[in-house]
Amino acid sequence: MAKRSAPEVNAGSMADIAFLLLIFFLVTTTIETDSGINRKLPPIEDVEDPPIIKEKNIFTVVVNKNNQLLVEEELTDVSKVRSMAIEFLDNGGGEGEEACDYCQGDRDPKSSDNPDKAIISLKNDRETSYKIYIAVQNELVAAYNDLRDREFNRLFPNESMSFVEANKKYSDPRTSLDEKERLKPKLAEVKLMFPQKLSEAEPSKTN
Amino acid sequence: MSKFKKKKGGELPAISTASLPDIVFMLLFFFMVATVMRDSTLMVKNQLPAADQIQKLDKKDRVMYIYAGEPSTRYTDKYGSQPRIQLNDKFATVAEVAPFVLAERASKRQELQNVLTTALKVDGDTKMGLISDIKQELRKVNALKINYTTRVGDYIQNID
Numbered sequence: 001m002a003k004r005s006a007p008e009v010n011a012g013s014m015a016d017i018a019f020l021l022l023i024f025f026l027v028t029t030t031i032e033t034d035s036g037i038n039r040k041l042p043p044i045e046d047v048e049d050p051p052i053i054k055e056k057n058i059f060t061v062v063v064n065k066n067n068q069l070l071v072e073e074e075l076t077d078v079s080k081v082r083s084m085a086i087e088f089l090d091n092g093g094g095e096g097e098e099a100c101d102y103c104q105g106d107r108d109p110k111s112s113d114n115p116d117k118a119i120i121s122l123k124n125d126r127e128t129s130y131k132i133y134i135a136v137q138n139e140l141v142a143a144y145n146d147l148r149d150r151e152f153n154r155l156f157p158n159e160s161m162s163f164v165e166a167n168k169k170y171s172d173p174r175t176s177l178d179e180k181e182r183l184k185p186k187l188a189e190v191k192l193m194f195p196q197k198l199s200e201a202e203p204s205k206t207n
Numbered sequence: 208m209s210k211f212k213k214k215k216g217g218e219l220p221a222i223s224t225a226s227l228p229d230i231v232f233m234l235l236f237f238f239m240v241a242t243v244m245r246d247s248t249l250m251v252k253n254q255l256p257a258a259d260q261i262q263k264l265d266k267k268d269r270v271m272y273i274y275a276g277e278p279s280t281r282y283t284d285k286y287g288s289q290p291r292i293q294l295n296d297k298f299a300t301v302a303e304v305a306p307f308v309l310a311e312r313a314s315k316r317q318e319l320q321n322v323l324t325t326a327l328k329v330d331g332d333t334k335m336g337l338i339s340d341i342k343q344e345l346r347k348v349n350a351l352k353i354n355y356t357t358r359v360g361d362y363i364q365n366i367d
Contacts, residue, residue: 011228018231025235029242034264036326036356044346067366078366126336130329131256131365133338134355138258138362145260164260171263202339 037137042199057112059088059120063136065127078135085143087111089118089194102151102193115147115194123201140198147194156186163190247296251276256331257360264354265324271311273304275337276330290333292341301337304344312350324352331365 061081062070069076071084092103094113103114112118120140124133145164152163159166169175170183251274264270274293278286282298292299294307312320325345329338345353 011225014228015224015231018228018235022231022235022238025238025242029238034267034270034326034356035261035359036264036354037258037260038262038324038352038354041342041346041351041353043349043351078362124335126334126339128335129331130333130335130338131331133335134256134258134331134357135362135365137355138260138357141260168263173266202343 037134037141039137053119054113054117056093056110057117057119059085059112059118061120061122061136061140063122063124063128063132065125067129067132069132069136078132078139081136081139082143082146085120085140086146088120089115089143089147091118102154119197119199121199121201141196144194144196148190151193152186152190155190159186163187247272247274247293249274249279249293250282250296250298251278251291251293252330252332253328254331255328255356255358257362257364258355258357259359259361261357261359262354264326264356265322268315269319269322270324270326270354271308272326272328273307273341274328275341276333290330290337292337301340301344304341305348308345308348308350322352323350324354325350326354326356328356 060070060072064070069078069081071081072088076084087105088111089105090103091105091108091111092100092114093105093107093109093111094100094117098113098117100114105111122136122140148163152159152166161169166183167187170180170187253274253276275290276293277283277288277290278298286298292301292304294303299307308325312323315323327338327341342353345351
């Protein structure tokens with residue numbers, strides 16, 4: 001008897017099945033946004049005598065209920081916050097023990113002594129919109145990141161990446177442990193040069 | 208001379224659809240891989256603000272989510288249009304945030320309990336008062352690591 005070939009399976013409905021699954025996944029899932037600005041809240045504890053901080057070492061940012069910005073007692077636009085914060089942090093006006101040898105600022109005696117002493121104080125109103133708050137936070141974090149990038153590039157020029165990229169690589173679970181160990185002290189060093197000292201006052205009530 | 212004569216009937220040959228399943232499967236796999244199932248249905252408006260100095264959130268099992276914003280149009284009749292907090296699948300008051308965090312923390316594995324992050328998914332039009340209240344509650348239960356979840360974008364987008 002002649003060999004009979006097996007009948008071919010009709011695959012015409014395969015597309016329909018696949019479409020059905022595709023539509024199911026399209027409808028049920030949403031692409032999740034899973035990135036944002038990380039912050040650490042201060043723990044609740046009553047400080048008996050708060051440390052005395054010189055007025056010149058504080059950079060005050062106030063956002064009022066009309067979403068207007070007051071930076072160092074002056075009405076300012078959000079676009080200027082970054083450069084003003086950098087100027088303040090990078091000032092390095094201190095002398096003697098408080099001198100800052102890596103600062104490239106104006107060394108204005110009326111501004112901050114060194115980045116370690118410099119504190120940014122952010123105060124907002126209960127009526128402030130969240131969007132504006134995030135915009136200001138973003139710009140202040142950007143100021144720190146810009147300065148850290150600069151120092152990272154200066155100290156480790158053969159790393160061929162910025163601080164932000166290195167930090168991202170460090171927190172990426174796919175990076176090997178050796179690489180992490182190598183990056184860790186470098187990141188810590190730069191972080192120590194420009195520690196993020198961002199203080200948030202409790203919001204004021206508007207009556 | 209009939210060698211070059213065209214075949215009778217100028218019908219177009221049918222387009223082969225044999226590769227259609229392959230294309231659809233490719234799309235299917237893309238969506239299966241790229242998307243994450245949402246645990247809770249969103250009951251509030253959630254137009255996140257934009258920021259560009261962002262860090263990626265931790266693994267999913269180390270994060271708890273707190274949503275806030277105006278109730279969606281479906282719920283405005285019942286709950287009004289004042290911004291509210293959503294925990295899991297229901298609306299909550301500020302006082303319920305602390306018990307929620309404690310319950311979430313207790314449900315995680317021992318070694319994760321100290322590294323939990325609270326992701327605040329808050330609508331851009333919410334007032335800071337509500338967020339400050341949430342933050343105050345989080346401080347009370349010592350959930351200090353927070354993340355303001357944002358869209359990727361320039362800060363200019365936040366200013367109308």
